[in-house]
Amino acid sequence: MRLSSSGFNQQTQEGEKKCLNSELWHACAGPLVSLPPVGSRVVYFPQGHSEQVAASTNKEVDAHIPNYPSLPPQLICQLHNVTMHADVETDEVYAQMTLQPLSPQEQKDVYLLPAELGTPSKQPTNYFCKTLTASDTSTHGGFSVPRRAAEKVFPPLDYSQTPPAQELIARDLHDNEWKFRHIFRGQPKRHLLTTGWSVFVSAKRLVAGDSVLFIWLENFL
Amino acid sequence: MRLSSSGFNQQTQEGEKKCLNSELWHACAGPLVSLPPVGSRVVYFPQGHSEQVAASTNKEVDAHIPNYPSLPPQLICQLHNVTMHADVETDEVYAQMTLQPLSPQEQKDVYLLPAELGTPSKQPTNYFCKTLTASDTSTHGGFSVPRRAAEKVFPPLDYSQTPPAQELIARDLHDNEWKFRHIFRGQPKRHLLTTGWSVFVSAKRLVAGDSVLFIWLENFL
């Protein structure tokens, strides 16, 4: 099971993109994930990290990961840098952190919490997540948008037109742009993503059971 | 530029497969590559290896590769194991070797060359390699087989039929099976791979300029 995601933005100024990616990253990571602030002290467990790397990589890489029998089981470190990433292949989100072990003397020093402690992992409210059905991923048709989701998250349609439709432009975690035709049609009426959807499905290699997450950042005037 | 390859075999006994993979591996590696026999002594250059790994992998893996400033620039080792591999994504061939550093005393010991020294890197003779043209990789048609190659490497056709055709079954480096329709038709007559070829092209993500290598192992009665 995998998760793909897109964020819409209104092509305003620069600097929005970083904001979008951060919000999108947190939306994908979920509310249980919060990142420690730069400058804070964290505990690093070498053995656990080594086992995790060994388990998640193949044997060949194992050969390059030596044992350090002399290492203590845990190290008090200072966090120097945090960057948010997403796997190029799977869009799985992860964070990369630079840690520096503190000497025993440094550990005794007064620990001043960094002022910016707790840039909170604010979850976006204008988002929706759907598990893809067989029809959603089939080549036979498009993506069926749950009604409440479309009304809350997507830009409003002009319902005076027949059928109401618009082009949506979204960006994924890698800042790639995707275009979707959003239409409100059928009997009974429903929201659909048609043109552009199948390109997204095949590019992300989505199958039934995977999930997609959409967020919407801008306010409309 | 990439290289994909296939070997045909006649579904005889077991144990053939390993032979096929070894021959196919050497055919892909080329005549300049020969593997040292198990038990022989080899020289390992840690610095060169480290630089090579750093250059061929991304930055994140770099973080897991520490420096060993105290290591000597070269280590005399004994070769314990050699296995042949091919990259799952690209079919690039490589070998994995297990080395054990020898103590100074062991290095002084008499070095008995292993008896099996020089299992030679025998290059198969029944093979051909072709650089793919735009027509070969286009979805418009199949694969044009050079005439001499088809006559030397492929199983013989029954030319009394019109048109002469047969189904070829081949295995790649990962032992996956591929089926191709081999037909001799057109004016002037030529050998073509039609049905099944486009599946192979898209699965291996071949483009014009890549190469394919076919070998044929069995004798026919």
Place this chain on the structure above:
DNA sequence: TTGTCGGCCGATCGCCGACAA
């Protein structure tokens, strides 16, 4: 409300010889 389907039409795939490099 929304998942799946039949209908339908246009785009692409893929097999064929013609032709020329």
Place this chain on the structure above:
DNA sequence: TTGTCGGCGATCGGCCGACAA
């Protein structure tokens, strides 16, 4: 000898509402 092309039938993609869960 073989790379590319026009031709053409068959298949697939993808948009539509019908229908039912």
